[in-house]
Amino acid sequence: MMEKIFEVINSRAHQGWLMIDQNYKVVYANQSMCQWLAQEQxxxxxxxxxxxxxxGKRRSLSGHFHGPLIETIAVGRELTKKECCLSVCGQHKWFLANTYLIPDQAGKVEYALGDYVIIDKYKLLEEKLDNINLSIIRSFADAIGARDSYTKEHSECVAELMLGLAQYMQLEQYNVGRVYLSGLVHDIGKIGIPEHILNKPGRLTNEEFAIIQEHPNIGASILDNINGFEDIANAVRCHHERYDGTGYPNRLSGETIPLFSRMLAVCDTFDAMTSARCYRQPFSEQEAVEEIKRCSGSQFDPDISEAFIEMLYYRDNIGELDF
Known part of the structure; x- marks a missing residue:
């Protein structure tokens, strides 16, 4: 059987081929796969x-198996045209993969074999979002931008950070698109905040801050009226909740806060800290990372904080990684 398998592999050398045993040890990887994974064969x-x-982990932070081969061995089921993302030195490569179970002579599963074909992640993202009316979202974003150019630029930056974090965490492709949208619209509720408060250069009064705190609920109310945006509305509603339960509007804590919201909390804060405002100078990326570390476990989900910092490190090589 193995001879026939390798005949097929050799005839399709342009594809990536990877084989592991029941203990997840690599028993075969062709040259194409090793090049894609930046590994010496x-x-x-x-x-x-x-x-x-x-x-050393079988599952990602989102709870999904790391890659189709891991899933195939873990559950004993072959997979067909499974979309997957592999992170290599900070670069995210998207594949379509098929996996096959290879039994021993007694019929017991001995290996899992996968064939991989690279696909364009951005093309996939566009295809997944075809059925979502992005023009509505862009219209809201433009309306906010007309009142407050910082919020529009900030939202676009947060969306890009969310996209990178989702890919690093290896969320399923559909959720990568949802995460990106959550970042794009997370401050959409600021359209309901008076302009003199929104653009106030100095410190807010307690009364003004209470008004600002309404923007997650306002944003969620807007999005609740768009069919299919329930998860994004919930992410927006909860993005100022804190991991320790002292946030707003509902004082949620830990994993009762939606995953997208926990991701938003880190991305939103990082971009806010590293952006120049009329009343303060921006933090450097390293300073912002130190602040995220300090607030990990109180303001932020510690697992997501760690993943975010690792993503930045690989993306920008901002300094020594010490979490």
Whole structure:
């Protein structure tokens, strides 16, 4: 059987091929796959796939299996045209993968084999979002931008950070698109905040801050009226909740806060800290990272904080990684 398998592999060398055993050890990887994963073929074979690519973990922060081969071994089921993302040195590569179970002579599963074809992640994102009326969202964003150019620019930056974080966390592709949209519209409720408060250069009074605190609920109310945006509305409603339960509007804590909201909390704060405002100078990226570390476990989900900092480190190489 193995001879026939390798005949097929050799006839399709342009594809990536990867085989692991029941203990997730790499028993075969062709040259194409090693190049895509930035691995030396000789040293990669024999390594644990979990250790080589996934820090020893079978599942991502979102709870999904790390890659289709891991899932195939874990659940004993072949997968067809499974979309997956692999993060290599900060670069995110999207694949379509098929997996196959290979039994031993007694019929017991011995290996899992996967064939991989690179696909364009941005093309996938556009295809997944075809059925979502983005023009509505853009109209709201433009309306906010007409009143407050900072909020529009900030929202676009947060959306890009959310996209990078979602890909680094290896969320399913559909959720990558939802995460991006959540970032784009997270401050949409500021359209209901009086302009003199929104653009006040100095410190807000307690009364003014109470009004500002209404913007998550206002934004969620707007999005609740758009069919199919329920998860995004919920993300917007909860993005100022804190992991320790001292946030607003509902004082949620821990994992009762939606995943997208916990991601938003970190991305929103990072971009706010590193942006120049009329009343203060921007933080450097390293200073902002130190603040996120300090607030991990209180303001932020510690797992998401760690993933965000790792993503930045690989993307920008901003400094020594010490979490």
């Amino acid at each position: 000789v040293s990669f074979i024999g390594k644990s796939l979990l250790d080589a690519l996934y820090k």
